[in-house]
Amino acid sequence: xxxxxxxxxxxxxxxxxxxxxxxxxxxxxxxxxxxxxxxxxxxxxxxxxxxxxxxxxxxxxxxxxxxxxxxxxxxxxxxxxxxxxxxxxxxxxxxxxxxxxxxxxxxxxxxxxxxxxxxxxxxxxxxxxxxxxxxxxxxxxxxxxxxxxxxxxxxxxxxxxxxxxxxxxxxxxxxxxxxxxxxxxxxxxxxxxxxxxxxxxxxxxxxxxxxxxxxxxxxxxxxxxxxxxxxxxxxxxxxxxxxxxxxxxxxxxxxxxxxxxxxxxxxxxxxxxxxxxxxxxxxxxxx
Numbered sequence: 593x594x595x596x597x598x599x600x601x602x603x604x605x606x607x608x609x610x611x612x613x614x615x616x617x618x619x620x621x622x623x624x625x626x627x628x629x630x631x632x633x634x635x636x637x638x639x640x641x642x643x644x645x646x647x648x649x650x651x652x653x654x655x656x657x658x659x660x661x662x663x664x665x666x667x668x669x670x671x672x673x674x675x676x677x678x679x680x681x682x683x684x685x686x687x688x689x690x691x692x693x694x695x696x697x698x699x700x701x702x703x704x705x706x707x708x709x710x711x712x713x714x715x716x717x718x719x720x721x722x723x724x725x726x727x728x729x730x731x732x733x734x735x736x737x738x739x740x741x742x743x744x745x746x747x748x749x750x751x752x753x754x755x756x757x758x759x760x761x762x763x764x765x766x767x768x769x770x771x772x773x774x775x776x777x778x779x780x781x782x783x784x785x786x787x788x789x790x791x792x793x794x795x796x797x798x799x800x801x802x803x804x805x806x807x808x809x810x811x812x813x814x815x816x817x818x819x820x821x822x823x824x825x826x827x828x829x830x831x832x833x834x835x836x837x838x839x840x841x842x843x844x845x846x847x848x849x850x851x852x853x854x855x856x857x858x859x860x861x862x863x864x865x866x867x868x869x870x871x872x873x874x875x876x877x878x879x
Contacts, residue, residue, distance in 0.1 A: 627658035628843045631667035631676040633747060634781035636826075639801030639870050641863050642680075648859050649850055655843055663746025663781070671695065671829075674836030678844040680851075682826045683747035696829040698845075700852050701874040703860050704825045707751060708803055709816035710786075711795035719795075725819040726758045733761055736774045738794035742785045743769070743777025747824075752797045755821065786812070799824055801870035826871075828852065 636642040637659075646657050662670065664681040671679050672695040680702065681687060690696045709719065709728055717735040719728035732739055742749040756764050763771045776794070778785045782802045789796040790810035798806075803814065828848045833841040850856045857873035864870070 626840065626843075627656040628840060628847055629675065629677045630657050630659045630847070631671055631679040631681070632659050632661055633664055633667065633680065633682055633826075634661050634783070635682065635748065635799045635802050635824075636680060637661045638781065638783045639799070639805050639865070641801060641860070641871055644863050645851070645856065645859055648855070649847065652850060652855060653846055655846060657847075661781070663742070663744045663749065665745030665747075665750070668695070671831045674831065674839060676831055677840045678828060678830050678847050680826060680828050681747060682824055683750050684825060684827070686747075686750065687827050687829060690829065695832055695835065697832050698848060699827050699829045700848060702826045702828050702851055702856075703871045703873050704823055705800045705871045706817060707748065707797050707799055707822040707824050708814045709795060709822075710789070710798055710803065710812045711815050712793040713811045713813050715815060717795065720813075720815045722816050723818040725755055725816050725822055728816045729755055729759050730761065732795050733759065733770060733772070736772070738792050739770075739775050740785060740789040740792065740794040740796045741769060741775065741777045742782065743779050744781070746781075748782060748797060748799060751822075751824070755797075758821075801865070804865040804868060804870050 632642050642659065646659065650656055664683040664686060667679050667681055668686055668690045670676055672690065687699055691699050709725055711717070711719065716737045717732045719731050722728045741752055753767055753769060756770060757766045761770070769775055769777060778788050782798060783806065785796060786798055786802065786806050787808055790808055790812050793811055828851050830841065830844040830848055831839055833839055852875070854877055857875050858877045860871050860873040861876055
């Protein structure tokens with residue numbers, strides 16, 4: 593009798609194991625609930641857009657998202673190492689290099705807004721109302737008044753350095769900041785940099801979304817806008833799964849499709865700060 597019970601116990605164990613092996617659905621469900629790893633820029637977080645979008649994405653897809661916020665340069669380095677499934681960035685030159693190197697695939701435009709040159713209300717460099725931002729930079733340098741830079745290899749920082757390079761000023765090597773005691777690099781995100789600029793009554797470049805949501809402006813005002821060179825474009829790029837088998841290309845594709853599709857584009861359109869659009873979808877929905 594004891595032998596028969598032992599045999600039945602062995603057969604039951606085998607049956608349970610066979611049933612588990614034949615039923616992959618629970619394992620697939622569990623994997624689907626693992627968070628998507630997203631690298632996103634500080635400008636999307638500081639403006640409030642990132643949380644707004646991700647709440648809607650998770651509600652629509654059931655996929656939770658774990659986000660690390662960095663400047664674009666740091667995001668692309670982290671993604672190249674296989675630590676992000678997908679990225680949301682805003683430096684077209686660096687993005688193209690990332691894809692050309694085989695680190696990213698399926699780069700798609702998502703949205704745009706613009707950069708602003710902000711500065712103290714008394715405007716000692718006399719740049720208010722200019723639509724030529726490079727001329728504004730020349731006047732700031734000539735006046736030797738404080739200018740604060742992110743200095744963090746972010747998309748905003750790279751855009752700023754390209755503008756300085758266009759000034760043709762001595763002491764501004766291509767791709768490098770001015771060598772001057774009035775120029776301060778903070779090595780911080782957008783919000784922190786603006787706090788420093790406000791404390792020092794300094795000029796700075798910021799994105800419109802962060803500026804609209806920034807409460808600690810002090811004496812700072814928006815002084816220069818409207819130059820086409822200030823357009824700020826964002827893209828979504830999936831990390832190349834051929835380089836990193838552990839990443840989640842399926843979830844990354846779902847995210848990229850949602851963000852660039854009707855639902856995501858409508859969410860970008862719906863995001864307002866005090867009734868004002870902060871970002872503009874690349875493919876705006878009709879109506």
